[in-house]
Each structure stands twice: as C-alpha cells, then as structure tokens.
Amino acid sequence: MFKKSVVLLTLLLASAVGCQFFSQYQYQQQAAQLLAQLNQQHSWSYKQTITHKDWLSRQEQWQIEGNLADLGLEPYPFSVVLQHKVRFWPLWLSGEWQVDASQGDYQHWLRDFQLSKIPHLGQWQANILTQSLKQTLSIDDFEHTYPQLKLHFKSLQLSATSDLNFSAGTAEVLWQGMLLDDNSQNGDHIHLGQVKAEEHFSQRQGWTLVENAKWSIDELKLQLEQGETELDLKKLAVTNQFSEQQQRAYMSVNSSLEQFSFKEAQQRFKLNDLILTSKVGGVPMQSLVALANANQQQGSEQNLDGLVQHAVSEGLEWQLDQLALKVNSNFQNLALVGDIHLSGTAKLLPFELTAVNSPLQLLRYLDLNVALDTNDTLFNYSPLSSYIMALRTAGYVINQNGRDQSKLIFNDSEFTMNNLPVN
Numbered sequence: 339m340f341k342k343s344v345v346l347l348t349l350l351l352a353s354a355v356g357c358q359f360f361s362q363y364q365y366q367q368q369a370a371q372l373l374a375q376l377n378q379q380h381s382w383s384y385k386q387t388i389t390h391k392d393w394l395s396r397q398e399q400w401q402i403e404g405n406l407a408d409l410g411l412e413p414y415p416f417s418v419v420l421q422h423k424v425r426f427w428p429l430w431l432s433g434e435w436q437v438d439a440s441q442g443d444y445q446h447w448l449r450d451f452q453l454s455k456i457p458h459l460g461q462w463q464a465n466i467l468t469q470s471l472k473q474t475l476s477i478d479d480f481e482h483t484y485p486q487l488k489l490h491f492k493s494l495q496l497s498a499t500s501d502l503n504f505s506a507g508t509a510e511v512l513w514q515g516m517l518l519d520d521n522s523q524n525g526d527h528i529h530l531g532q533v534k535a536e537e538h539f540s541q542r543q544g545w546t547l548v549e550n551a552k553w554s555i556d557e558l559k560l561q562l563e564q565g566e567t568e569l570d571l572k573k574l575a576v577t578n579q580f581s582e583q584q585q586r587a588y589m590s591v592n593s594s595l596e597q598f599s600f601k602e603a604q605q606r607f608k609l610n611d612l613i614l615t616s617k618v619g620g621v622p623m624q625s626l627v628a629l630a631n632a633n634q635q636q637g638s639e640q641n642l643d644g645l646v647q648h649a650v651s652e653g654l655e656w657q658l659d660q661l662a663l664k665v666n667s668n669f670q671n672l673a674l675v676g677d678i679h680l681s682g683t684a685k686l687l688p689f690e691l692t693a694v695n696s697p698l699q700l701l702r703y704l705d706l707n708v709a710l711d712t713n714d715t716l717f718n719y720s721p722l723s724s725y726i727m728a729l730r731t732a733g734y735v736i737n738q739n740g741r742d743q744s745k746l747i748f749n750d751s752e753f754t755m756n757n758l759p760v761n
Contacts, residue, residue: 362426364466368502381408398422400435401442417442429467435460453482464502471507473498479514483521490517511535515556524564531557545630552577568601586652587626588619607667613660620655620685622648647691654686658708668719676716682708682746706748714742733758 369386376384382404390397400420407413419441424433436459439445448455457478464471477494492514500507513533520526537551553576560569573596581588595612625648661680667673687703694700714737717723726742729735734755735744746755753760 365424365426365431365464380404393426395423395425398424399438418444429465431464431466433462451482452484453480456480466502469502471498471500471502471504473500486521488517488519488521490519492516505541506539508536508538510537511553526562526564527559529557529559531555542627542630545627547580548578550577550579566603568599570597570599571595572597574598582623585623586619587621587623588617588655590615590617592616605669607669607672608665610664610666612663615659616661617657617659618655620653621650622652625649625651650686650691651688653688653703656684658682658684665716671721673719673721674716675719676713678716679711680708682706684708687750702750704748705750706746708746710742710744710746712742714740716742729755734760 373384373386376382382402385401385403387399387401388396389399398421400422402418402420403416405413405415419438420435421438422433422435424431437444439448439455457480458476460473460475462471462473475496477491479491479493481488481490483489494511494513496509496511498504498507498509511534515530515532516528517530518528533553533555535551535553538549539546540549541547555571555574557573558569558571561567573594575594577590577592579590579592581590591614593612593614595609597608597610598612599606599608601607625645629645629649658681662678664677665674667675684707685705686700687705689700689703717726726735729744730737730742735742736756737743744755745757747753
C-alpha cells in the first residue's frame with residue numbers, strides 16, 4: 339500500500355512538473371509569436387527584456403517606440419516601457435503589468451498634462467487546457483485642478499475574453515464618466531455619465547470582423563458661455579448586427595434616444611423618444627473581404643478604386659423599418675413642434691465611378707420609396723407652413739384625423755408623391 343501511494347504521488351508530481359514546464363514553454367512561444375507579429379505588422383518597434391526568471395514566475399520589460407503620426411495625430415516620437423510580471427502554474431498562467439513612470443516618455447506626458455499619476459493596472463489569465471484568455475485594464479478615479487479647470491476622471495475598465503490567438507471573442511468597455519468644471523465660477527462644465535460598449539469579433543481571412551456591437555451613453559451635459567450654450571443628452575443606445583445573406587453583407591442598425599436638447603441664446607431644439615430600426619448592405623461578401631485586406635495592406639489608390647467599383651457593381655440597399663421621434667424647436671430655420679414617423683426603402687443602383695463627378699449625380703442611380711406620417715401642426719411655426727398647405731391643396735400630402743401623410747417614390751423614371759407626378 340505504501341509503495342502504491344509513493345508511486346501515485348510520484349506520478350502526480352511528475353505530471354505537475356510537466357504541466358508547469360509546458361505552461362512556461364507555451365508562454366515563451368506565444369510571446370515570441372506576438373513580438374514577431376507586432377514588429378512585422380506595425381511601423382512601431384517592440385522589444386522584450388527578461389529582468390528576472392525562476393520556476394514560478396518571470397519579470398519582463400516591454401519597450402514600445404513609435405510616432406503618433408501613424409495614428410493620424412501630430413507627428414510626435416515616443417517611447418513607453420511596461421513592467422510585466424508573469425506567474426506560471428500547471429496549464430494555467432496569469433500576469434499583470436503597469437507603465438513604468440521612471441522610463442520612457444510617460445512621466446514627461448504626465449508633466450505636460452500637469453498630472454502626478456494615473457492609477458492603472460493591467461491583468462490577464464490564460465488557460466492552456468481550454469485555450470481561453472481573459473484580459474483587463476483598470477484605471478481608477480483621479481482628480482486634478484488646473485489653473486482654469488477641474489478634472490474628475492471616474493473609473494474605467496477595458497476587458498476582453500478570447501482564445502489564445504485573439505481570433506474570436508468579446509471586448510467590453512465600462513467607464514463611469516468624467517466631470518470637467520470651470521474654476522472661474524461662470525458655470526461652464528462638461529459632465530459625462532456612464533458609458534458602456536461591447537462587441538463580439540472574429541477573424542475572417544486575416545482581418546477582424548465585428549459581428550455585433552452595442553454601446554450606450556447614460557448622460558452627457560455641456561454648458562458653455564455662461565449658460566448661453568447648453569447641450570443635454572440622456573440614454574443613447576446603439577446596436578449593430580452583421581449578417582451574411584446569399585453571399586452578401588448586411589448591417590442592421592438599431593438606435594434609441596430618450597432625450598436630446600440644445601440651447602443657443604434664446605433658441606432651443608429638443609428631441610425625445612427617438613427610435614431607429616434599419617438595415618443597410620447588399621455588398622458582395624468577397625468584395626468586402628478584398629476591401630478589408632487592401633486597407634490593411636495600404637494598396638495603391640488605383641487598386642482601391644477598382645475594389646470599390648466591384649463592391650458597388652451590384653448596388654447598395656437600405657431598408658428603414660422605422661424612424662420615430664418627437665421634436666420641439668424654435669430655431670428660426672428649424673421651427674418644428676410635433677412627431678415624425680418615417681419608413682421605406684432606398685437602393686443605389688449599380689454605377690461606374692468614372693461616370694460620377696459629384697454627389698448630386700448619384701441621384702440618377704437612386705431608387706427611393708418612403709412613407710411619411712406627421713402631426714399636421716408640425717410646420718405651423720415654420721417658414722415652410724405655406725408650402726405644406728400648398729402640398730395639401732395639390733394632393734401631394736393627405737391630411738386626415740390630425741395627421742399629414744405622404745408617400746414619395748423617386749427613381750430614374752418616376753417622381754411621385756401619393757401617386758401624383760411631381761413636376
């Protein structure tokens with residue numbers, strides 16, 4: 339019995355040691371592969387230096403050098419050093435990292451923005467057995483008072499769950515918002531409420547496809563010029579869904595907005611209860627793939643034009659299931675009070691890029707079918723009120739039960755409203 343226990347213990351210990359060794363080997367392979375890919379695919383430089391290593395852990399420095407011009411910003415060379423600690427367990431790994439404030443340009447950036455620090459921590463966990471990876475970056479609350487402004491940055495967390503190759507998974511953002519107040523006590527401020535975002539992604543032939551995404555803003559308030567200009571937004575939510583039907587690509591877009599108001603001097607624009615449900619697409623999937631690959635490889639302008647031409651060779655479709663909103667505005671050129679409902683379809687027919695020299699010329703290839711339904715007092719305070727009355731008299735707009743309704747058809751051979759030709 340004792341011998342069997344020793345043998346079993348020896349086997350378990352050997353297995354644990356083997357799995358531990360495999361975890362280290364797997365990490366080394368993945369890190370080397372990631373480093374090679376980053377240096378190959380990006381113009382920035384990435385270097386890894388091991389500063390300490392033992393059986394259970396290792397400490398590294400990752401140095402990143404580049405230029406902000408590559409992000410479309412003002413040219414500015416920079417260098418950032420990350421301190422990274424990795425822990426090894428049988429078939430499981432974890433790590434955490436932070437930006438080193440004593441090396442690179444990080445401390446210089448903090449001084450430029452008059453900040454002492456930005457509390458942050460990056461963490462990750464990898465399971466070799468299930469081939470899963472979890473990553474998070476947390477930035478804690480911090481405040482700073484500038485000569486004229488006071489900043490309160492609330493906590494931000496970025497997280498992602500994927501396979502080890504990051505080829506499919508979910509990415510999320512949760513930001514509690516920020517406050518930016520004017521210290522001169524004139525009431526100017528920017529207050530941003532909670533922001534959420536989530537997307538599901540996958541790799542398709544070398545490029546990343548966001549299959550569906552949703553994001554929301556709980557509240558945004560802005561006040562400038564001692565209250566002469568004000569903006570207030572509440573509960574904005576947007577959802578996108580990618581789909582492929584008969585080898586064509588489509589994107590569904592659903593949005594909702596509880597309230598949006600804008601004030602400038604004595605003029606106000608207010609929008610409530612907005613709902614948008616629509617779908618756009620019809621591009622051949624292979625054309626979309628080719629365009630995505632060309633953008634990654636930064637191909638020639640002539641080659642891109644050819645790919646765009648192929649993408650529009652079968653036209654584009656837009657289906658508006660619903661656009662509903664309530665509006666109250668006393669802006670001189672946009673005086674509206676009431677509700678609006680729109681639905682319909684639009685199609686951009688196949689066309690040759692060389693035949694179009696201005697956006698207006700695209701009207702020749704537009705096929706539009708739209709239904710409009712509003713309350714009949716919508717334009718009562720607008721300079722357009724007399725024009726709406728003329729449309730009712732001519733039969734282009736049907737007025738009944740307190741509603742104005744019209745159906746517009748526009749294409750290369752027909753332009754009608756309520757089946758009456760428009761001259």
